[in-house]
Amino acid sequence: MARKQTVRGRVSKPGPALQHGKYLFIVAFLLLPVGIYGLFVVSPYVQAIFISMTDWTGLTASQKWVGFDNYVKLFADEQFLVALKNNAILLVVVPAVTVLLGLFFASMLNVGRRGKSGVEGVRGSSVYKIVYFFPQVLSVAIVGVLFKYVFAPTEAGGILNGFLRAIGLDSIALPWLGDPNFAFWCVVLVMIWSFVGFYVVLFSAAMQSIPKDIYEAALLDGANRFTTFRHVTLPLVWDTVQVGWVYLAIQAMDAFAFVHIMLGISGGPSRAGDVLGVALYRSAFNDYRFGYASALGVVLLVLTLIVAVLFLRVARRERVELS
Template sequence: MQHGKYRFIAGFLAVPLGLYALFVIWPFVQSIYYSFTDWTGLSPEFSMVGFDNYSRMLDDDIFWKSLWHSVLFALLVPLVTLGLALFFSFMINVGGRKRKGGPVITGVRGSGLYKIVYFFPQVLSIAIVALLFQFAYNPDSGAINSLLRGVGLDSLQPLWLGDPDIALWCVMAVLVWSTVGFFVVLFSAGMASIPAELYEAALLDGASRFTTFFKVTLPLLWDTVQSGWVYMGILALGAESFAVVQIMTTGPGGPDYSTTVMVLYVYQKAFRDGQAAYATTIGVALLVVTLAFAALVMKLGRRERLEY
């Protein structure tokens, strides 16, 4: 009986595991293999060069810049995005004042409208969002500097994407704006599943909204927050950061490599410079950074599961 059960399970999993190995695991293996070659990506001929690509990468100043920028994306973008999403979702679901004849636990007035407003950027493609903000950041005719001129702050008109000191922060702001709405909806769904009796008991005991958030909401929502942190970090290290930097910045990746991230550097080396082997080497480093980030978040965020 047990033998038949395991055979059924193995047969059921064989096809999906085979597809996963073919389309996910095998490309990783190929990338690691090509990182030890001098493959250009254009010719089928190549030879093994050992660790030459890795030595070159360690001596590459632009690689270290891109690594630092990617680490900033992975740490700061999820922190700001999830922090804002938790605040907005808490106010939408729990942060309102008791109205006469209404429930004790309620969201702020117009919470339904706020959900739509916060989620709206998710309807737009990240490419469209990047283009819109590229126009908004234009130092001459952009909406931001035009607004500053309109309120009399003519002297405070930065170059935004043209200033190496602030260009990366401008790009990060776009990524936060475009993703925070998704997590507002996600956290709102989690908060809606928390029994209202827990909030009512906390309020009856004299707990403030601040205390209620940190003692009731956040502990019960922690698994969702942790998963969201890993998901947001992977987005910030991967396609999302590539899209906004590629579309919005000069070069792209400028000025002076001030916005270059690892995934963009991989793209440039592979498709602009014809150095596919070196690009896969940087890709392997990106894989290590992503796995290390996910493992670190899961390790530091581990806590005893709370049930209700």
Template sequence: MHHGKYTFVVSFLLVPVGIYGLFVVSPYLQAIYISLTDWTGLTGGQTFVGLANYARLLDDEQFLIALRNNGILVVVVPAVTVLLGLFLASMLNVGRRGRSGVEGVRGSAVYRVVYFFPMVLSVAIIGVLFKYVFAPTQAGGILNGLLRAVGLDGWAQPWLGDPDFAFWIVLLVMIWSFVGFYVVLFSAAMQSIPKEIYEAALLDGAGRFMTFRQVTLPLVWDTVQVGWVYLAIQAMDAFALVHIMLGIGGGPSRSGDVLGLALYRSAFNSYRFGYASAIGVVLLLLTLVVAAVFMRVARRERVELS
């Protein structure tokens, strides 16, 4: 009986597991092998060089800059986005005490649509839009044009043309594009919390901050944890936005370079597919480590409503 059951299960799993291994696991294994070669991507021959590509990464100053920028993104973007998302979601759902009890601010439904709007736009549209907003030239720089129009010429900056500003502007644009989704996500989690709990907290004399820390945050923590990990993975994959806003070089002096862009440049500009695959493997390992660390750090006892 058991033998027949296992045969039945295996027969159903064999095809999907095989397809998964062929189209998901196999490319990873091929990338790892290519990272151990000196392949140009244009010829059939692949010269095995072992860990030489990985050793070269440690001496590549531009790779280290890209690695540093990815590190900043994976720390700052999730932290700021989650904090803004929680604050705005709490204002939209439990921001004031009305006649019917604790409720959101007036016009909360409209605010949700406004906050979520950036998610409707593709990364390409967002990148092109803000590239023109922060363009360093007077003709294309919308922000500089507005500053000069109101007499604030001294505030005009090269923005994306300045190594001190370029990377941080991209970081702010990433936060702006992500925060709306997490406002809606956290709002959905907060709406499942019974309003009677908030009423009881208010009757006990708890202030807004205490109510948020002792009531709201513990009850939506599972959602926050998932959002935090997903944000960290999104922050690691900043290739598209950086490429569109700063170009393939990573901006002035390559100050805004990230690992995804360094990989692309090595593969399709320099035709060093082995070296690019080594960068890709490092990016994969970092993403797995970051996800595991975030899950471990954010782990806490689950609070359930009775």
């Protein structure tokens, strides 16, 4: 008698024709979006890299190939080094101060005191959130023009100097945007003021997802506010902090709009407030050196990618999850 064999649990594999149809469907589905992405995102990067290796004015059809000459000139340009230094200052100061202020204000607005119903924000926290977020309603152009008049060096247009003189503090009335030592730092302050409100709301949303029972337990164990923030709040919102830090770093690497509006295309007095974005714009549309400007853009792109990767790696840590 023939021996019967049964095979259980075997899953038949799809045939070659079915697999071919699956791959064809995937390719057909991705062809259009990948093509659009390549045309409008990847293609401009490739063109910029090519133009950076030419001596092109932007006004002629012909482009003279010069290889890496623009990059050699770039790193020999003292003004480029000034702009690079200012971008480095922005990269360190703006994210650090903005994140610290955002975390502090968000902590006060969400777990700032112990009320009758448990841990809650300070009184009037809902109003404070609106006040902090208000700068986000204003466009960068409006913020830049507003603070250009606030820090203007003239007595007629300088709102800050006019206020200081009105209260008898003439001695500390300075030519803010007209002084090479203060012009750039005025821009830094404005950028922090403009960004911090958004991160207060962002960190507040992350903190509201933390159960209040954890804070109650920490208070019962005798933890003070700083200890609770360090060991409870910060680990549980770290993913949000990490994303905000990287985004702030990218914004700080740009800073074109604030510097251009407040200090002009020259980057302020003695070009002391120059940044890479303004130097790129000036080289392209004021000096008509599109090849040199493209080299600046490529350097800015590479630096931004490096900064984003480094920030993600440095800020990476184990995820803390609530059970």
